Amino acid sequence: MGVIDLIRLIATDMDDTLLNADGAITPRTKDAVRRAIEAGAFFSLSSGRMPEALVSMAEDIGVNAPLISYNGALIYDYKTKKALYQHAIPASVARRVFEAFESLGVYAQGYSKNGIFCHEKTDYTLFYEKAIRVTATAVHEPLSRWVCEDMTKLLAIDAPERLDELITDLKARFPEIQFMKSRPYFLEMVLKGVDKGAAIRRLGEILNVKPEEIMAFGDGQNDLPMIETAGIGCAMENAVDDLKRVAQVIAPKNTEDGVAQVLERFLDEGRIGG
Numbered sequence: 001m002g003v004i005d006l007i008r009l010i011a012t013d014m015d016d017t018l019l020n021a022d023g024a025i026t027p028r029t030k031d032a033v034r035r036a037i038e039a040g041a042f043f044s045l046s047s048g049r050m051p052e053a054l055v056s057m058a059e060d061i062g063v064n065a066p067l068i069s070y071n072g073a074l075i076y077d078y079k080t081k082k083a084l085y086q087h088a089i090p091a092s093v094a095r096r097v098f099e100a101f102e103s104l105g106v107y108a109q110g111y112s113k114n115g116i117f118c119h120e121k122t123d124y125t126l127f128y129e130k131a132i133r134v135t136a137t138a139v140h141e142p143l144s145r146w147v148c149e150d151m152t153k154l155l156a157i158d159a160p161e162r163l164d165e166l167i168t169d170l171k172a173r174f175p176e177i178q179f180m181k182s183r184p185y186f187l188e189m190v191l192k193g194v195d196k197g198a199a200i201r202r203l204g205e206i207l208n209v210k211p212e213e214i215m216a217f218g219d220g221q222n223d224l225p226m227i228e229t230a231g232i233g234c235a236m237e238n239a240v241d242d243l244k245r246v247a248q249v250i251a252p253k254n255t256e257d258g259v260a261q262v263l264e265r266f267l268d269e270g271r272i273g274g
Contacts, residue, residue: 032260040274072199088150099144197225
């Protein structure tokens with residue numbers, strides 16, 4: 001990347017990045033976001049979450065750009081309620097993936113424009129609902145038979161070691177799918193070529209912002225393409241090592257208002273604007 005003069009688009013992951021340990025946005029962070037927007041920058045949320053789980057927080061902090069959700073599979077204008085960019089997993093492929101997880105005894109759920117769906121609710125479902133603050137629908141039928149529409153994202157939940165053991169085999173069996181871990185217990189799946197990096201680049205095109213004019217914050221493996229694409233990639237101090245190795249900036253921990261601290265510094269230096 002070239003020398004950065006002005007940051008015009010800021011995108012941040014949510015969990016363990018913008019949000020504190022209680023899953024909340026602190027007053028200091030809200031103020032830093034407000035200052036960045038008032039300086040003329042676009043501010044977006046970039047998450048593995050579905051858009052419905054992002055809208056209330058976007059409204060709360062005054063986000064002025066479309067949202068990146070499902071790890072980059074969807075760019076959603078929450079003000080007009082329109083999808084600006086979307087790539088979904090074909091239903092036929094989703095059924096095969098679900099069949100594989102069912103044979104392995106691994107809990108999985110699917111996401112479509114109509115909601116989140118699982119076979120039956122388990123402790124894993126409740127764990128997910130509490131962590132992300134959304135509700136899944138049990139269809140009382142194996143998803144490998146139930147799915148009849150394209151899926152924006154699939155998610156498997158299991159012990160981290162079990163998921164790590166399965167990834168290599170799953171990648172070989174399903175080359176059309178991108179596998180990534182957003183949390184130790186969460187294995188997320190989107191269509192190959194879909195990630196936060198491609199989405200942030202596309203969002204920049206929509207907003208007429210160059211990649212080198214983008215600042216991005218993240219903490220997980222699924223944030224790696226976004227951090228590599230942005231002109232200023234910021235990894236949280238609590239981020240995975242792979243992310244910190246490629247980041248230009250190491251932000252303080254999410255529990256220490258790390259995003260706010262970096263934004264404040266760049267604002268004070270006059271490096272954020274429109």
